[in-house]
Amino acid sequence: SQQGEEDPQALSIQEGENATMNCSYKTSINNLQWYRQNSGRGLVHLILIRSNEREKHSGRLRVTLDTSKKSSSLLITASRAADTASYFCATGGSGGSNYKLTFGKGTLLTVNP
């Protein structure tokens, strides 16, 4: 069964604005990861946050994790047209199992120049 659910399904913003995407999941996790997929391409890993972390930064990306609410958010600041892509959250099972990383359906982000 699907683990992560991204929200919204689609988001359209202007260049320079911030974009926030949310992910909810159902069972306990060891870590949560965010990936980006450009149209017609493979997925690219963006950031990983472990279950004992609450916030993590990487460049213009900020990820939060609330294990009590089983949710995570990805914030992209000062967006650029090149950020246009689908963004997926993926959850790694408890016990550190990476064999079954479960992906959500993704948020399609469009950044208009």
Place this chain on the structure above:
Amino acid sequence: DTAVSQTPKYLVTQMGNDKSIKCEQNLGHDTMYWYKQDSKKFLKIMFSYNNKELIINETVPNRFSPKSPDKAHLNLHINSLELGDSAVYFCASSQMDSGNTIYFGEGSWLTVV
């Protein structure tokens, strides 16, 4: 150099045919995967191999048979192709003891007509 490479990138074939998709990773990873992405962009794991041994075999028809000749290769053979097999198939790899990041190939677009 491409870290995870898969061939062919595009494949159009008739129902009932047998086809293979090849995957190679040059990252020295010990775990490889096959994922299927449907038309709604839902990404689902099919198989996972660790050190050439099958770890995960999700509910996939037995027409799909993975084969790992060595740690760097994981090929996917599909028998008696059906219309519903049309999708994008992604090969991926990871190293289990280093952060759980999964590296994806660029995908193989399979169209069954």
